[in-house]
Amino acid sequence: MGGLPPIEKDEVERMRKLHRRWMIGTLVTLGGVLALGCGKDKKPKEEAPVAQVSAAKLAELTKGADLEKTDLKLGFIKLTDCAPLLIAKEKGFFEKEGLNVTVEAQANWKVLLDRVISGELDGSHILPGQALGAAIGFGTQAEIVIPFAMGVNTLAVTVSNDVWAKMKTQVKVEDGKAVHPISAATLKPAIAEYRAKGKPFPLGMVFPTSTHNYVLRYWLAAGGIHPGVYTAGDTTGTKDGEVQISVTPPPQMPSTLEAGTIFGYSVGEPWNQQAVMRGIGVPVAIANDIWERVPEKAFGMRKDWLEKHPKTALAVVKALLRAAQWMDAENGKNRQEAAKIFSKKEYIGADYDVIVGPITGTYQYEKGDIRPVPDFYIFLNDHASYPYYSDAVWYLTQMRRWGQIAESKPAQWYFDIAKKVYRSDIHQQAAKALVEEGSFKAEEVIPNTDGFLPPTKGFIDGIEYDGKKPLEYLKAQTLGNKD
16 A cells, blocks of 8 residues: 555654644743733843743753653562552652653563563563573573662462471471471472372472572472482483472462462462462472572663663662662562552552462461561562672573583683673662662662672572682582583
8 A cells, every 4th residue: 555654663753852842832831921921011020030940840840851761661570579660650659750651461481581582572570590591501502691689589489288298207296386487498398208109299480490499499409409400301300300390380389289280389478478378388488498698570672772871771760779779668568558559450469468478477387377577578678679790690500500501611701791691780770860869868779899790609409609719509409510
């Protein structure tokens, strides 16, 4: 057919920007005209200045005028650790930065990653390992950067009631309750029973380069259970494994457990608490039982997108920081409201009662066994939103440990990949802007750091991790590759 050719997206954005500036100019001029008035009898001293649009109003009108792109589509998976993204949308923090954001639930982590890479999503709630894996070409090759960490300590490991019954005979009990943390060694009799019958012991995690995969493997290995390794000939990661770990999308974990397809899983909330509420499973280890500070999710975007839209990217990170601050404000005073928001069908879609416990500082292991978990779900405090290089290096050590990185690498390689993917410079630009605006105190968002957290022995096996010594850390492990 004839007619005009379609207008490119960049041209549409340029036209919108020009229109916005024209509108602003018109409003300023109109404000002056109205201030001058129509009458001719007023004395000059009674006339108002021409520009009567207040500085605050003008700032509001021009907000976003210089952003390269204002209409964004951001993705998420139905997990409560995407909180900063949903809260930035619901509480108007994106809008405050001049952004018109649509947030869209994705079917699973693979779909999400593919849509970030293809450009269908401008950015997304993401697994740090997805960005790091893409950087080294594991599974896919792409340049994705992380300017914002979504928080720490938001996952758990859950087993079926049948498996828990077998484990419980090995677990120390006080006052009728299991003593935590629970070692994976207590799982050995159940595994041995199935292996004696020639049956596998299937466990679920959400994605091959997920935090959940690495934390589950760490917990198992610390208890003397080999989780299996990835090889060129076995990309399932089950070679030499005493268990069989495979992928299940987060919202499907409870149903898959109930069906008996898997006997346990590692996932974020609310899908562990969902198993408790439905009476089908028991969480046996939460994140900080395994590692005192598990860096969970992040916000990711393509590197070329960031380079094309640097001001927009900065505005997104500012909005996410505001949301993280809101989540952690005054010992979590806003978190019950957050739970109501998350329970909406278009967001997490789980019942309020399933969501509210963990994000307000309590955790139910078995029905009636509710305990305080003050270090669960941290978004801003203790610089939880800062993308530390040492966190990236830890992920890379686990990729090497379990064979996703096929050959040993020098220490500098780990640092180079970490700094390529983890863009703390963008985080700090946004943080400093918020401090200058008076929205944050410097100590809230500007850590005194070189990007590496201090060495820690805060793991379930007591092995010290120093992000500046990845090769020494690998060498100290008992199972998996040690180089």
